Amino acid sequence: MTRKKSAAPAAKENKPKPKPEPVLSATNIVKELGRGAGTVMALKGVDLRLVPGELTLLMGPSGSGKTTLLSILGCIMTPTSGELTVAGTKTAGLSPDELAVLRRDHIGFIFQSYNLFPTLSALENVRIALDVRGQKGYEAARRCEEVLREVGLGHRLRNFPGNLSGGEQQRVAVARAIVSSPSIVLADEPTAALDGENGNAVMELLARIAHEQGRSVLAVTHDPRTLPYADRVVRIEDGLIVGEERRPEGLDAPEITDLTKRRKAHA
Ligand SMILES: Nc1ncnc2c1ncn2[C@@H]1O[C@H](COP(=O)(O)OP(=O)(O)O)[C@@H](O)[C@H]1O
Ligand SMILES: [Mg+2]
Numbered sequence: 001m002t003r004k005k006s007a008a009p010a011a012k013e014n015k016p017k018p019k020p021e022p023v024l025s026a027t028n029i030v031k032e033l034g035r036g037a038g039t040v041m042a043l044k045g046v047d048l049r050l051v052p053g054e055l056t057l058l059m060g061p062s063g064s065g066k067t068t069l070l071s072i073l074g075c076i077m078t079p080t081s082g083e084l085t086v087a088g089t090k091t092a093g094l095s096p097d098e099l100a101v102l103r104r105d106h107i108g109f110i111f112q113s114y115n116l117f118p119t120l121s122a123l124e125n126v127r128i129a130l131d132v133r134g135q136k137g138y139e140a141a142r143r144c145e146e147v148l149r150e151v152g153l154g155h156r157l158r159n160f161p162g163n164l165s166g167g168e169q170q171r172v173a174v175a176r177a178i179v180s181s182p183s184i185v186l187a188d189e190p191t192a193a194l195d196g197e198n199g200n201a202v203m204e205l206l207a208r209i210a211h212e213q214g215r216s217v218l219a220v221t222h223d224p225r226t227l228p229y230a231d232r233v234v235r236i237e238d239g240l241i242v243g244e245e246r247r248p249e250g251l252d253a254p255e256i257t258d259l260t261k262r263r264k265a266h267a
Contacts, residue, residue: 022049022085023106023183023216024073029082031068031239042068044239045082050184055210055217057226060236066220067188069236073218074186075103087183104133108177108215110187114169116161122148122172123157129176147175151205167198174205178215185209187219191226203229 031043042065050056060066071077072084075091078099084091087106091099116125126144130136135143148157151171161169170190177185187206191199203219207229210217219226227233235243 020051020053022051023087024048024050025083025085026069026073027083029069029072029079029084031065031072031077032080033068042239043072043079046236046239046241048073048234048241050216050218052183052214052216053210054231055207055219055229056232056234057230058218058220058234058236059222061222064236065239066236070186070188070218070220073184074107074109075099076109104180106183108180108182108185110170110173110177110185110190112189112192114161114166114173114193116169116172116176118161121158121160122153122164122168122175125161125172126176126179129179133180135180144175144179147179148172151175152201165198166194167201170194170198170202171205174202174209178209178213183215185215185217187217189221189223190219191221191223196225199223199225 026046026048029043029046029048030041033040033042046065046069048069058066058069068077072079073086075084075086078091086102089102091102094102117128120128123141123144126148127140130140130144145154145157148154151174153168153171153175156164156168156172159168161172164172170193174190177187185206190202190206194202203226206217206219209215210231231247233245234241
């Protein structure tokens, strides 16, 4: 896990920079699905930590437990056993309502199939995410427009999903996931339904959300085209993490630490 610092860039400070604290931490997560003879151990003891400012890819074959793990990390599903801490809060023993609050305050979810309301415009689809948080009115509307501009859809605010390309729809879904400024963004196969160009645009966007906004982004995928965008790749097989790779300029890269600070300063 720990990476030796190679020839550190001219140190501005004498103190070594502390590693960012994980914003999400899962320990020994086990999940059984189904009942009786049909019980499947979908996760068999998974450990995973996510830090701010990184795009992590969770890769593994179909049926390896990716969606199950993402659902547990996103507080949509509870583990059979194991410990999960989200933004400093342990989830064990929380009621469904308390879990929903944790999810609302800290997690943005992006689904493979966008899950947009077909009868609402791009802007309205994003506004729903603030509506459910009690944020209405002019400020909320402005924030939604701003985020749609950020994802490159400033010219598509009034379009309905049916009049947007798949790539544009997924970008609306990304805007909806980040409009409430969650520290954790989880995406399930975000490029699966997209062609190369649109898939790349969405991955570029997810990397930007991690690096420029200091969020912790985890994307489940088995699409090798997503690899160039990752800071870190975690491999899962048959319910177990079997490997991890990291880009050389990964975790303790000074620029990532600085961006994290910058985000904190904005918070
Ligand atoms: N509701 C369920 N009941 C029983 N088994 C399930 C259920 N959902 C998923 N599984 C099984 O759990 C395993 C992991 O599934 P999943 O997390 O969806 O994998 P992935 O997203 O990697 O394709 C698979 O063997 C799948 O068949
Ligand atoms: Mg899946």
